[in-house]
Amino acid sequence: MLALEVRHLHKKYADFQLKDVSFQLEKGYIMGFIGANGAGKTTTIKSILNMIRVDSGEIRVLGKNIAEHEMELKQDIGCAFGDIDFYTRSKIKTLTAITKKFYKNWSDDVYYSYLRRFKLDENKKIAELSRGMKVKYSLALALSHGAKLLILDEPTSGLDPVSRDDLLGVFQQLIMDGEISILFSTHITSDLEKCADFITFIQDGRIVASAEKNDLLESYRLLSGSEKQLHEVKERLISYKINSFGFTGLIHTSDFDHSSDIHAAAPSLEEIMIYFAKKEDVYV
Amino acid sequence: MYNLVMKDLKLGISPWFLALPLFTGALMLIPGWVYFLVPMYFCFITVPNMFGGFKSQHDLLFSTMMPVTKKDIVKARFAVIVVLELLHLLIAMIFGAFTLRLYPNLTYIFFAPHPGFWGLCFVMLAIFNLILLPMYYKTAYKYGAATTVSSTAAILFALAVQWAGIRIAALNDIFYGPGTENTGLQLSILLAGVLVFTAFTLIAYRVSARRFLKVEII
Incomplete structure (x- = not known):
């Protein structure tokens, strides 16, 4: 019920x-x-x-x-x-x-x-x-x-x-x-x-x-990789951040190619919230 | 609705405002004073303090969390206000009756506390309610403008009838002359005042309840 x-x-x-x-x-x-x-x-x-x-x-x-x-x-x-x-x-x-x-x-x-x-x-x-x-x-x-x-x-x-x-x-x-x-x-x-x-x-x-x-939590993946790798997934990312090591970004698990060598981890709820908020910022 | 009334009386209103009518009523013992001011203290002191308390204690949210209808919330608040107004008037009327006996040969410049005068006080509070409550229930928390406008209207009414009572012969006869001895006439004015008070307060309730239904508790 x-x-x-x-x-x-x-x-x-x-x-x-x-x-x-x-x-x-x-x-x-x-x-x-x-x-x-x-x-x-x-x-x-x-x-x-x-x-x-x-x-x-x-x-x-x-x-x-x-x-x-x-x-x-x-x-x-x-x-x-x-x-x-x-x-x-x-x-x-x-x-x-x-x-x-x-x-x-x-x-x-x-x-x-x-x-x-x-x-x-x-x-x-x-x-x-x-x-x-x-x-x-x-x-x-x-x-x-x-x-x-x-x-x-x-x-x-x-x-x-x-x-x-x-x-x-x-x-x-x-x-x-x-x-x-x-x-x-x-x-x-x-x-x-x-x-x-x-x-x-x-x-x-x-x-x-x-x-x-x-x-x-399973439906999203937090990716991290080099700037070069970013170009492979950029279009499919919900949003991303560039840092001195490369990038981190959030992606729907279904949009992620698991054979890729980009490091993927389960995000926390906080990370999901942050990357979705960042997506809004991009559109603003 | 009863529970909401008790909530207001036990939680929302300081006991001081239940005792205040005794103190304002005692002002009726001042010989030849502007007795219109006595019920006006309800408008000037009780109403803004009471509404300010409701606002600061989040009474609106508290009430709407309870299993009660919005109409009952308005109805209960009207009941509390009318009870307080009646308390102010009835206690003032008792003191006023003493005043008439204590100073039988006083020459009044302002209205003496004969029954007809109390009829005018009922009309004054009727006007106050008619303006205050529908304005207040546009938001159910903003009371500044509503109190200012309604108090001003009550003062203007008091000034107008006081002026008319002094300057217009027919009215002067009723409130200062032989009319004061005419118990039937005096009681008729009192009754008319009570009827106006009842009618205006009922109209104010209907408008307020309709407005409060549209209020969003934000």
Whole structure:
């Protein structure tokens, strides 16, 4: 079953547009949603949450259209915006007391179990929490109302490596029973290499790739060679950089002649992102 | 909607603004003062501070993350504003009743706090709501221009009716002369003011809700 399905999403602003954004997330998996700043990650996420009116396209959560079943589906969605805090001068227990009234499946037992697990003191004010603890508090709220789909916008941005690793471990534990799915946007690609099952890569408002993580990594090759070798593959490269040793460039695996003596290696997600961004620069 | 109202009252609004009507209402005890200013403090102090708080605490995003309709978000905010306005007016009316008894022989330059005057205050707040809220809900976060224009409109209304009450004989009779003794007439003006307040606020709600449906939470 699909936890999330985004189909042919279009949204036009004066200086930016989402163009035919489509991807799907299966239930019980983590999808990393990557892209540079301004690529369209938050716009897509806000479209999923029906906070933005899309020009066309369809978004289905747990099999139902969000535009038609928004109230019902928001009972099953938990979200966190990594860089936005709410009512920071209020205590956790005050914010929780207000929030829980909105959810019919709220469980105090589950809530307190997550507070203990995340070592959250409900007498602390939101402003007193570290960024990682704030994300954990958002997760505790979401899980206490039985959210099946967690939509997290840059939850690890601004976190130190230890807190990030801790949070990624939490994400992996959450999906273990197959009931919860996570869509997790970030530009810190190393986070996704650790925990994501699927990757959706957005660039300039357009989905470049959406696939199982290893398939995505396998579908590209990072080439390095001399300047002379560059001329052999230049036309087929997505983009390339010239350096003192020759060149490095990204190519679709299907476009690469494996009998060639150009050195080819599996790229990281970060390298894929960088070379796609470089491609845009070339066209600009 | 009830949960949204409670969210505003418990999280969004400082308790000070629930206590403020007691302090502004007490200003009614100043003999012969410009009593129009008393409900205006709601426009000058409470509204910009309250809306500024909603903006700085990202209330719009917080509310839209909850399983509630956009219409309910607007409806709840209207309910909170109307409750606060009524609190300001009702407490001021109670203090005003004391004022009339404390200073029975005072010569008023500005309107005395008779029931008819409160009818005018209801109309003033009706105009304030009609301008403030539809302007605010074009974005649901920009409140500066909306507060300025609506407060200016409320002041102009107060100045106009005050001038008319002094200079136009028929109105002078109602608010300064024998009309003040006519309880039926005074209550009729109060009732008319309440009806205008209700009608204008309902119109403001309809326009605001329609505008808010188009607002994108960015």
